[in-house]
Amino acid sequence: MASLGMGVRVAGVESTELSVTGESVQQLYSDYIQNRFLINRRYQRKLVWAVEEKQKLIDSVVKRLPIPLILLAESQHEGMARLEVIDGLQRLNALFSFIENEFPVDGKYFDLETLADTKYAKDHGSLTQSEPVWDRSACRDLTNYQLPVSTYRSASESSVDEVFRRINSSGRHLSLQEIRQAGSTVEIAGLVRRLSAAVRGDASLTDYVSLQDMPKISITNRELDYGIxxxxxxxxxxxxxxxxxxxxxxxxxxxxxxxxxxxxxxxxxxxxxxxxxxxxxxxxxxxxxxxxxxxxxxxxxxxxxxxxxxxxxxxxxxxxxxxxxxxxxxxxxxxxxxxxxxxxxxxxxxxxxxxxxxxxxxxxxxxxxxxxxxxxxxxxxxxxxxxxxxxxxxxxxxxxxxxxxxxxxxxxxxxxLRLQEHALQFESTLRMSLTEEALFELKQGFCRINAASEFDKGSFEKILKIASAMANTRAEAKGVIFIGVADDATDAAAIERFSGVQSHRIADFHITGTQHELDAMGKSIDEHFRWLIDAIKNSKLEPRFANSLASTLSPFRYRDYVLWKMEPAALNSPVMYDGKFFIRNGPNTDEVTGAGLIEMVRRFPS
Structure with missing residues (x-):
């Protein structure tokens, strides 16, 4: 299908270029696995289609029925060209999740051998073929199906918000509250968004989430291996x-x-x-x-x-x-x-x-x-x-x-009161790690599992190095480090074996707390708090960041567990640990050298 370009003006904001093209499901899936699709949760807050609704969409594609237009906006996010999904989130997710064998249609699954991308994922173990399988020709027809896609170029945030409100208020696809909330910048809207997501359990650390990560915080009517x-x-x-x-x-x-x-x-x-x-x-x-x-x-x-x-x-x-x-x-x-x-x-x-x-x-x-x-x-x-x-x-x-x-x-x-962390807020923040690995870190405690009375200085210094790497992620980045949470059932079992502490499970996380360590070290919470503040300030972190990080340290109670939280925040320039720069790549912490230093500095335009 030929591309059509035009200038549009929305609600008095600047003119933007709109292109309308036909895109095959295969091409859109290729963009998806390259992590190009971005979801702005100021207005696209939930994935809520049930499996039955997804199956109906696939059936429409099979029958060559027209699918409503997908509306995207070009944007830059973390130095990468992205496509922000204005309208079509549920439809794109339905197509991609069917291709990845998350549900069947008419009792059969997409054949992963159909596409080079899915075959590669199957061969390398990231996708598993479910049985029975659709006919290969039917799979090929589905991936060749052309969807109408409109893309805004040079679109501002305000114009994207206005377009979203208009297309949904006119067709009444959204509820009255969703229309009120969509792109609203009033203070109460931010509070409603944050608190509602915290209660539901689908909160994210930032407004922007990759489409690949959205299923992890989707709302489902079935107990799947992911989602809520x-x-x-x-x-x-x-x-x-x-x-x-x-x-x-x-x-x-x-x-x-x-x-x-x-x-x-x-x-x-x-x-x-x-x-x-x-x-x-x-x-x-x-x-x-x-x-x-x-x-x-x-x-x-x-x-x-x-x-x-x-x-x-x-x-x-x-x-x-x-x-x-x-x-x-x-x-x-x-x-x-x-x-x-x-x-x-x-x-x-x-x-x-x-x-x-x-x-x-x-x-x-x-x-x-x-x-x-x-x-x-x-x-x-x-x-x-x-x-x-x-x-x-x-x-x-x-x-x-x-x-x-x-x-x-x-x-x-x-x-x-100072020790009281709100349970819902803690659980919500913990779940954010599903979509923001680079800005989250969990540690089971301050001591080795088999030696609860001995403070593990090397492990604590590693935490501080991670904190510096989080601060170097980008301007205005803010990370979260919880101490007293094991992200591995094996560690939780070992703590129970050595210290007798039974963990509390939230999703795949195991709350173990640090009270058993404090008891073994003979310290009160306040004594350990003061000691940790001194340890941070006298660490290998550069002083300006060490002082900033120390000010965020806080002990808190969750149920009967004592945990600790630090919130490393970016300064106006990159920070060093032990005279070196580090950066987070997903859950990994890597030293930055050579050309990488120039790229890191560019993330701090001030």
């Missing part, structure tokens, strides 16, 4: 929202409503008009306008609001773990027509106010769980859909607080 099983997402697991509601981003709408009630005082009404206003719709309420929210966030701090949200949700989830039952059946024991999202909303805001406005803490999760049993069978009026007026909402939340207050008590223990 939708039945295990907090909202679905506890009967607060349905699977379909999460797929349509109703969870983000609920998170938005909860955040507005953490930020705005007095409480504002809840409803579409107020949500729209929060995203800058000037026709909406001034009470929840973007400017009003911005002012409150500046006063309280985005980080503080994020902390309050996570702490509240953690307490509710840990209490339900004690109850051993999902939220919906535990809190409502009688037939009840009232909306579960609304009464969860009321409970959440009431608990948040007790924790943060009233400076209370729960006396016991066991007694709190008992208090929540059949809670919504009480004579509490919870409205259904539509707008929720501020007066009715406020009176309900005050009533909920009245019922729960006896299960809380004042807290002023700053030491314990």
């Amino acid at each position: 099983f939708d039945a295990e997402i907090f909202w679905v697991k506890h009967g607060i929202l349905s699977r379909d509601a999460v797929r349509e981003s109703r969870d983000e709408e609920l998170v938005l409503d909860l955040l507005l009630d953490l930020v705005i005082r007095p409480l504002a009404p809840s409803g579409s008009e107020y949500r729209n206003a929060a995203y800058g719709d000037e026709r909406g309420s001034s009470t929840t306008s973007a400017s009003a929210i911005r002012s409150r966030l500046l006063t309280i701090g985005q980080g503080e609001i994020e902390r309050r949200f996570m702490e509240t949700l953690d307490l509710i989830e840990e209490t339900l773990d004690v109850a051993g039952a999902p939220y919906s059946s535990w809190t409502v024991t009688q037939q009840n027509p009232r909306g579960v999202p609304r009464h969860f909303h009321a409970l959440f805001v009431a608990v948040a106010q007790l924790l943060h406005d009233d400076q209370q803490k729960v006396k016991s999760k066991e007694s709190f769980a008992a208090a929540l049993k059949g809670f919504w069978d009480k004579d509490l009026s919870v409205p259904g859909g539509g707008n929720w007026g501020s007066d009715r909402k406020s009176s309900l939340i005050e009533a909920v607080k009245g019922y729960l207050r006896s299960h809380f008590e004042p807290t002023q223990n700053e030491h314990e």
Whole structure:
């Protein structure tokens, strides 16, 4: 198919060149394995197609039916030319995952011998042929199928955002919340995006994720070897929202409503008009306008609001773990027509106010769980859909607080608060390592597994060298190093054998903590913290970076484990360790020499 080039103007932004071509599935797959496709998670947040939907797309290709246009934008990312997927994420993933044998169509799998790329992967063990196999000629026809592809060249971020909003708002492919969220730059949108992804478990360290990595954080309706099983997402697991509601981003709408009630005082009404206003719709309420929210966030701090949200949700989830039952059946024991999202909303805001406005803490999760049993069978009026007026909402939340207050008590223990890392935030950050290997590192501890009383100086120096390499990744890079997490079941088993510590598993990670090492060394957390600060500052790191890194060291508790976190951040120029420069290539740390030094310096334009 011939290429068509044209200039377009979008919403008053600069002119961009648009080319429309026919691209074969084979050519697109070649771009895919070369890691050219990039996903911007400011608007493309989830992979949500079920296997059945993917099979329907393959069936359409087989029957030579037209497939909607794929819309891309040329961009540069980390020094490489990429194709940002504006529209067509689900379709591209369906095609490529079928080619790689992740699911069958009509009970048969794509023949990996059809393409040179898949044959190579099969021969080298990165792909495995499933049986039975499609006819080779049918596979060849599929890979020769031409898809219409439009590519924006010289497109700015704002024009890409606007195009995405327009093509989805006109065709209503997206929910109202997804349209609000798509490319929005207001502060509340960033909070909604980060917190929603943390709760679902599909968070990523940066806004940009390779299409190859997206399946690792996809939402699936089957327990596959990758991705997030939708039945295990907090909202679905506890009967607060349905699977379909999460797929349509109703969870983000609920998170938005909860955040507005953490930020705005007095409480504002809840409803579409107020949500729209929060995203800058000037026709909406001034009470929840973007400017009003911005002012409150500046006063309280985005980080503080994020902390309050996570702490509240953690307490509710840990209490339900004690109850051993999902939220919906535990809190409502009688037939009840009232909306579960609304009464969860009321409970959440009431608990948040007790924790943060009233400076209370729960006396016991066991007694709190008992208090929540059949809670919504009480004579509490919870409205259904539509707008929720501020007066009715406020009176309900005050009533909920009245019922729960006896299960809380004042807290002023700053030491314990400093050690408290929010469980959801930690789990979310840990999962980010699936898509950002270069900026994550996990270590099982400070000591050798078979000698918990002896600090392993060589291993710690290796951690510091890795930190310097993370800081050299690119300008504004920020890495994460967790100590107390084994990424290998063998190490976790060895720690249990030598120290008696049973690990807690999250995905393929094993939480072992470092308390057994502190006990063996005869140190308190504070003593070890001060010692580590001195060790970092007196290490082989150059002083300016050593001081920066030391300021990020923090111990924290997750469940009953004591862990440690460092967040190495790029400075305005590359940093050295022991007089040498290092860089991260995936999970590996390599010394940079020769021409590589020039390339590294170019990553720091200032």
